[in-house]
Amino acid sequence: MKRIAILAGLLFAGPILAQEEQSSAPYAYRQIDDPAKEAEAQSLMESLRCLQCQGQSIADSDAPIAGSMRSLVRERIAAGEEPEAIRAWLIERYGDYVSYAPQLTALTWPLFAAPAVLLLIAFLLLRRRFGSGSGEAR
Structure with a gap:
């Protein structure tokens, strides 16, 4: 019990x-x-x-x-x-x-800008690498 x-x-x-x-x-x-x-x-x-x-x-x-x-x-x-x-x-x-x-503030803006900056750098490097060689191939 x-x-x-x-x-x-x-x-x-x-x-x-x-x-x-x-x-x-x-x-x-x-x-x-x-x-x-x-x-x-x-x-x-x-x-x-x-x-x-x-x-x-x-x-x-x-x-x-x-x-x-x-x-x-x-x-x-x-x-x-x-x-x-x-x-x-x-x-x-x-x-x-x-x-x-996340909110865009003075402390967080680099986190939002970093991807755009990296894409711009990649574009410029690829353009330089492949863009300059195309004119010499003729």
């Missing part, structure tokens, strides 16, 4: 603990009632990186911090805040790494 009581306690402990975790982030696993606002929130959540998982968006991650961030996004969207304002606040709080859509 004692074993059955322990087994029953363990069986029901998981859902009780899960409810406690969800209570601190009410929108972690619950959608906004307004479908348009939920779509905005979902779009934003898919573009934000989970700080614990690092390879997943907060929409896909089951990490506790991702749940808290999902809840925060949904609460702010439901309150009428714009998605880009929420993104800016999260970047300010956690750094540029939190966003899959």
Whole structure:
């Protein structure tokens, strides 16, 4: 009889603990009632990186911090805040790494310019290599 009581306690402990975790982030696993606002929130959540998982968006991650961030996004969207304002606040709080859509800033512009510069150098080298030799072949 004692074993059955322990087994029953363990069986029901998981859902009780899960409810406690969800209570601190009410929108972690619950959608906004307004479908348009939920779509905005979902779009934003898919573009934000989970700080614990690092390879997943907060929409896909089951990490506790991702749940808290999902809840925060949904609460702010439901309150009428714009998605880009929420993104800016999260970047300010956690750094540029939190966003899959990096912003062009004084620190990041070389990262955006580097591919164009490398392509230009490759074009000039190929033009010099193959362009000068074509006139001498006649």
